[in-house]
Amino acid sequence: MLFTKYVITAAVAAVFAVPAFAAETLSAKDLQTASALRDAAQTGNLSYRILESLTTEIGPRMAGSKNDARAVAWAEAKFRELGFDKVWKEPVTFPVWTRGVESAEIVAPFPQPLLVTALGFSVGTPAEGITGDIVRFATLKDLIEAPDDAVRGKIAFIDHKMQKASDYGSVQAGRSQGASEAARKGAVALVIRSVGTDSHRFPHTGMMRYKEGIPKIPAAAISNPDADLVVRMLERGKPVSLKLRLGAENEGTYTSYNVIGEITGTEKKDEYVLIGGHLDSWDLGTGAIDDGAGVAITMAAGEFIKRQGLRPKRSIRVVLYANEEQGLIGGKAYHDAHVKDLHKIQAAAEADSGQGPVVRFSSYVQPAALPVVKQMFDVLAPLGVQAGDNDAHPGPDMGILKSAGTASFGLGLNNEDYFDLHHTPDDTFDKIVPARINQTAAAYAAFAWMAAQSPVSFGSGTDALKALKTVSK
Numbered sequence: 001m002l003f004t005k006y007v008i009t010a011a012v013a014a015v016f017a018v019p020a021f022a023a024e025t026l027s028a029k030d031l032q033t034a035s036a037l038r039d040a041a042q043t044g045n046l047s048y049r050i051l052e053s054l055t056t057e058i059g060p061r062m063a064g065s066k067n068d069a070r071a072v073a074w075a076e077a078k079f080r081e082l083g084f085d086k087v088w089k090e091p092v093t094f095p096v097w098t099r100g101v102e103s104a105e106i107v108a109p110f111p112q113p114l115l116v117t118a119l120g121f122s123v124g125t126p127a128e129g130i131t132g133d134i135v136r137f138a139t140l141k142d143l144i145e146a147p148d149d150a151v152r153g154k155i156a157f158i159d160h161k162m163q164k165a166s167d168y169g170s171v172q173a174g175r176s177q178g179a180s181e182a183a184r185k186g187a188v189a190l191v192i193r194s195v196g197t198d199s200h201r202f203p204h205t206g207m208m209r210y211k212e213g214i215p216k217i218p219a220a221a222i223s224n225p226d227a228d229l230v231v232r233m234l235e236r237g238k239p240v241s242l243k244l245r246l247g248a249e250n251e252g253t254y255t256s257y258n259v260i261g262e263i264t265g266t267e268k269k270d271e272y273v274l275i276g277g278h279l280d281s282w283d284l285g286t287g288a289i290d291d292g293a294g295v296a297i298t299m300a301a302g303e304f305i306k307r308q309g310l311r312p313k314r315s316i317r318v319v320l321y322a323n324e325e326q327g328l329i330g331g332k333a334y335h336d337a338h339v340k341d342l343h344k345i346q347a348a349a350e351a352d353s354g355q356g357p358v359v360r361f362s363s364y365v366q367p368a369a370l371p372v373v374k375q376m377f378d379v380l381a382p383l384g385v386q387a388g389d390n391d392a393h394p395g396p397d398m399g400i401l402k403s404a405g406t407a408s409f410g411l412g413l414n415n416e417d418y419f420d421l422h423h424t425p426d427d428t429f430d431k432i433v434p435a436r437i438n439q440t441a442a443a444y445a446a447f448a449w450m451a452a453q454s455p456v457s458f459g460s461g462t463d464a465l466k467a468l469k470t471v472s473k
């Protein structure tokens with residue numbers, strides 16, 4: 001289900017029941033400012049223009065590639081151009097993976113080429129390739145439960161079709177774990193049906209991991225139409241033989257940067273509202289929806305506040321994370337660098353599921369802050385936003401902050417078409433619809449302003465938030 005109703009628990013109802021004068025809430029002036037921001041930002045087109053700049057002037061920016069460094073320089077310059085008060089970067093070090101050449105072809109019984117892409121961190125094949133008969137499994141679970149001799153010396157094929165966005169978690173398990181499960185049974189390679197909802201002939205890349213102590217076999221994805229083709233061949237009952245060539249390699253380590261821009265607060269400038277996205281992308285497209293959109297939306301939100309001449313009480317910090325795609329590495333680096341100061345994060349919310357619009361607003365705050373959250377929701381509701389629960393997920397790079405007790409928000413985006421494009425060559429700027437991304441930037445601007453102005457702490461590092469965690473888990 002895409003929308004969840006606002007859950008009024010007994011504790012929440014009790015908070016709402018106290019007389020209005022007793023609860024600390026946002027002032028009428030702050031609410032008015034938030035509404036004005038919401039309305040102005042929708043017409044600005046700024047997030048659209050920032051994304052146009054990133055995808056045109058930089059394009060693909062895979063972690064550790066030459067464009068990684070160019071994207072970092074772009075982000076620093078863009079923050080300055082947009083008038084952020086402070087701009088800096090923090091190092092993030094990680095292993096480097098390169099893709100190399102890649103090809104796949106059915107060699108028997110009906111020879112023809114397929115389109116293929118290596119999964120991130122797959123090992124390569126020998127230069128002459130690997131050839132083997134395909135053994136199909138409907139899901140990762142079926143592969144795990146198959147007898148050991150089912151795939152020995154063969155190529156395992158996980159044919160798990162993703163029907164809708166909410167299938168992502170279960171279907172991507174085959175992508176991330178399939179190679180080691182296949183290798184455990186002696187398979188020579190893994191091929192998966194792409195984790196994507198489209199019917200285009202673009203394979204979707206994405207991260208995979210090898211388990212310790214199991215041979216590393218090459219792992220790749222084919223598109224939905226090519227997976228259908230393989231299935232039709234298999235249905236004819238004869239062995240289907242595939243030749244796979246991957247030039248992928250692991251090549252040492254690289255240091256990139258989380259790039260940070262801040263609008264400095266007036267009254268509590270050490271405390272801050274944390275928004276952002278990830279600056280890296282996969283290499284196949286130009287990273288427009290994943291996650292250039294999140295970069296552009298949150299940069300624009302900060303700029304909007306600044307351009308209106310507003311000075312927030314708390315600071316507003318936009319973090320553009322390094323290397324999300326290959327293991328949330330920038331998110332972990334930010335956590336580790338700021339672990340002593342996590343209580344200073346008033347609220348954390350990352351944009352990393354496309355261009356929007358925002359369809360749901362959820363929080364993860366101490367009960368005393370729920371009246372403010374209700375006010376924030378009322379400002380966002382005219383954008384077509386539904387209320388969510390009080391167990392928000394703040395986004396992939398910020399998940400580690402929530403686990404460490406940071407108050408969080410989820411500005412849930414419409415992601416119905418996100419997995420048509422995700423991690424493919426088709427993730428490009430032409431897919432961006434100004435009205436959609438503008439709405440999202442407007443919601444982030446109003447949200448960030450209200451969170452910065454809140455008279456109450458949302459509870460980062462408090463026992464009240466920890467207590468909530470045990471209730472909601």
Ligand SMILES: [Zn+2]
Pocket residue numbers: 278290291324352
């Ligand atoms: Zn992403």
